[in-house]
Amino acid sequence: MGIEAVLFDFGGVITSSPFEAFNRYEAEHGLPRDFLRSVNARNGDTNAWARLERSELSAEAFDAAFADESAALGHRVAGAEVLGLLSGDLRPRMIAALKTCASRFKVGCLTNNVKTGAGPGMARGAEKARAVAEVMAIFNVVIESSKVGLRKPDPRIYELACAQLGVSPAHVVYLDDLGINLKPARQLGMATIKVEDPDKALVELSALTGLEFD
Numbered sequence: 001m002g003i004e005a006v007l008f009d010f011g012g013v014i015t016s017s018p019f020e021a022f023n024r025y026e027a028e029h030g031l032p033r034d035f036l037r038s039v040n041a042r043n044g045d046t047n048a049w050a051r052l053e054r055s056e057l058s059a060e061a062f063d064a065a066f067a068d069e070s071a072a073l074g075h076r077v078a079g080a081e082v083l084g085l086l087s088g089d090l091r092p093r094m095i096a097a098l099k100t101c102a103s104r105f106k107v108g109c110l111t112n113n114v115k116t117g118a119g120p121g122m123a124r125g126a127e128k129a130r131a132v133a134e135v136m137a138i139f140n141v142v143i144e145s146s147k148v149g150l151r152k153p154d155p156r157i158y159e160l161a162c163a164q165l166g167v168s169p170a171h172v173v174y175l176d177d178l179g180i181n182l183k184p185a186r187q188l189g190m191a192t193i194k195v196e197d198p199d200k201a202l203v204e205l206s207a208l209t210g211l212e213f214d
Helices: 018-028 035-041 048-053 059-072 079-083 092-102 126-136 155-165 179-188 198-209
Strands: 005-008 106-111 141-144 172-176 191-194
Touching: 005 092, 005 155, 018 035, 035 059, 048 059, 059 079, 092 106, 092 198, 106 155, 141 155, 155 172, 155 179, 172 179, 172 198, 179 191, 191 198
Parallel strands: 005 106, 005 172, 106 141, 172 191
Antiparallel strands: none
């Protein structure tokens, strides 16, 4: 079936992955590599991180809850420290590709985020917040976990995105950097692209859409 919409994750796709910042923090503080991810992966739908992304916890409550969860795994880290690592760097080539997609298709942003920083991209600093706001203005639809009370990989958030875009999942390409978030999209009928290397991902997107990306 023909493509009618392209749906983008934000962190790790439009921006660099926050996991890169996590790893830098771990190295600087003598923590095992990927320790922060391991805390967020344990009890993945009910832990402090998941509840924060659904706005079931305040930032203050998350600070304490994450500290307790990380301590239980051997290293106490305040949740506030993690929140300071979330805003990645914008990827100019992905933004250019987004604009190209927007010239032909409907485009949407589907992001698990929290109520910290400025806007859906959780930007910190006025200049970065302005740049992120300009990117967000390109999208026809922006779905934020912290606003809708659902988070990936819950299938309902993908269905919500399609409903707001006015398209069937079978006519959507979805890009995300996490396989766990791609699986339900694929099960709903979307074409999916895992963004590990942005250049490789754009080659795949070109093949699916027929568009050329610089």
